[in-house]
Amino acid sequence: MEVRVEHISKRYQKPEVQALKDISFEVEKGELFGLIGPDGAGKSTLFRILTTLLLPDEGQAEVAGFDVRKDLRALRSAVGYMPGRFSLYQDLSIEENLRFFATLFGTTIEANYDLIKDIYVQIEPFKDRRAGQLSGGMKQKLALCCALIHRPKVLFLDEPTTGVDAVSRKEFWQMLKGLQAEGISILVSTPYMDEASLCDRIALIQEGQILSIDQPKGLQEKYPRPLFALRAQGMNQLLDSLRDKPELASVYAFGEYHHLSFKEQSPQGMEALLADLRDQGFQDLEAHSIEAGVEDCFIELMQKSDGSSN
Numbered sequence: 001m002e003v004r005v006e007h008i009s010k011r012y013q014k015p016e017v018q019a020l021k022d023i024s025f026e027v028e029k030g031e032l033f034g035l036i037g038p039d040g041a042g043k044s045t046l047f048r049i050l051t052t053l054l055l056p057d058e059g060q061a062e063v064a065g066f067d068v069r070k071d072l073r074a075l076r077s078a079v080g081y082m083p084g085r086f087s088l089y090q091d092l093s094i095e096e097n098l099r100f101f102a103t104l105f106g107t108t109i110e111a112n113y114d115l116i117k118d119i120y121v122q123i124e125p126f127k128d129r130r131a132g133q134l135s136g137g138m139k140q141k142l143a144l145c146c147a148l149i150h151r152p153k154v155l156f157l158d159e160p161t162t163g164v165d166a167v168s169r170k171e172f173w174q175m176l177k178g179l180q181a182e183g184i185s186i187l188v189s190t191p192y193m194d195e196a197s198l199c200d201r202i203a204l205i206q207e208g209q210i211l212s213i214d215q216p217k218g219l220q221e222k223y224p225r226p227l228f229a230l231r232a233q234g235m236n237q238l239l240d241s242l243r244d245k246p247e248l249a250s251v252y253a254f255g256e257y258h259h260l261s262f263k264e265q266s267p268q269g270m271e272a273l274l275a276d277l278r279d280q281g282f283q284d285l286e287a288h289s290i291e292a293g294v295e296d297c298f299i300e301l302m303q304k305s306d307g308s309s310n
Contacts, residue, residue: 001029002028002029003062003185004062006024006060007022007058007060008023008024008059009021009022010057021207021208022209023209024210028185030183030184032199033186033200033202034188034195034198034201034202035187035188036191036196036203037191041208043158043159043205047156047189051076052068063078063079066078077105078152079153080150080156081147081158082143082146082155082160083158084160087143093130094142095127095128098145098146101146101150105149107149112148112149112150115148116144118175119148119175120145123138123141126138137165140160144175153184155179155186155187158189159189160188160190161190169195173198176198193298209305211301220294220297225265227289227292228289229259229289231258231285232284233282233283233284235253235258241277249262250300
């Protein structure tokens with residue numbers, strides 16, 4: 001195993017909050033592992049512990065065979081870390097930033113150029129431009145190159161696509177697939193549920209606790225009930241009405257539709273619901289069955305965790 005986490009917990013004192021609660025998982029060599037959850041779920045805290053920037057209160061962890069408490073120097077040389085906030089030197093150029101980080105790790109750009117070349121060629125024409133003057137997508141590529149310049153065994157990417165456009169997000173994930181082919185283990189955190197399907201396995205995390213770990217498809221197949229999408233005129237009023245229906249197990253807004261499931265499934269369930277809604281005056285009702293996505297699974301697990309519904 002390239003990463004092993006056993007019963008890690010972390011509490012902050014000011015303000016007092018339990019950031020991580022008994023976290024355990026493993027990541028295999030060459031695996032692309034996603035940590036999926038909203039802001040404040042504990043993703044950044046976990047990554048900081050695994051890259052030796054924080055010490056856990058409880059539990060133990062190993063990365064690339066090194067203990068996060070005992071082997072700080074060796075572990076830092078074995079990992080690459082790209083924090084959520086752009087943290088390179090704004091007044092240095094692209095090339096100066098890259099050479100600076102190469103020097104920190106006792107290497108050169110040329111020594112590991114084969115690893116970063118597919119990424120670097122996209123920003124090399126602007127190598128003399130200061131980092132602070134780069135677009136979001138170019139900053140992202142530069143930060144990734146700096147995290148890779150010493151050829152790490154494990155790469156940690158903390159919400160790397162936040163704040164960049166859709167095209168840059170797509171390009172970034174294509175880069176990750178290329179790095180994975182080089183044998184690098186990648187742990188990436190993201191609040192974007194659509195990125196979960198691009199990972200080999202994912203851990204859904206909420207309020208410092210892991211709700212489930214599985215392959216994206218495996219997680220979706222575990223969704224416990226048939227799921228439906230429904231829309232009509234007056235979506236806000238429709239949501240209020242649906243939440244008052246005792247026969248429904250879950251109801252929540254989802255883009256242009258509301259997603260819902262029944263406590264007891266029967267062929268007449270949806271027909272009866274639509275008839276009831278028409279009697280209430282809702283018009284242009286449209287309903288169809290759907291496959292549960294990762295976000296549906298996440299909502300289901302959250303409701304199960306806190307004992308709530310609707």
